[in-house]
Amino acid sequence: MNKIVFQMEPLTCPSCIKKIEHALGKQPGVVSATVLFHAGKVRVEYDATEIDGQQIQHIIENLGYPVLSKKSA
Structure with missing residues (x-):
């Protein structure tokens, strides 16, 4: 299994999490x-x-959430 972490702009609402x-x-x-x-x-x-x-990353961005960076975890 691979792990990756995407750094995003701060999220503005809890419904973003579910989405x-x-x-x-x-x-x-x-x-x-x-x-x-809280960490975005x-x-x-x-x-x-x-x-x-x-x-x-494309899936996240297509939902309207820009990815600022990514790194393997």
């Missing part, structure tokens, strides 16, 4: 997705044979 976690959680290969609301981070554990970090 991001739900969208990522239904993707094949995503084992877990956790939004750290999204931590994702995933199977790299099914999905990669770039695809995960």
Whole structure:
């Protein structure tokens, strides 16, 4: 399993958490997705044979949440 952390702009509402976690959680290969609301981070554990970090980033950004940076965890 691979882990990646996305640094984002500060999230403005708790519903953002559910929206991001739900969208990522239904993707094949995503084992877990956790939004750290106050830190503005999204931590994702995933199977790299099914999905990669770039695809995960695109999913987050397509929801309307810009990713500032990413790093392997």
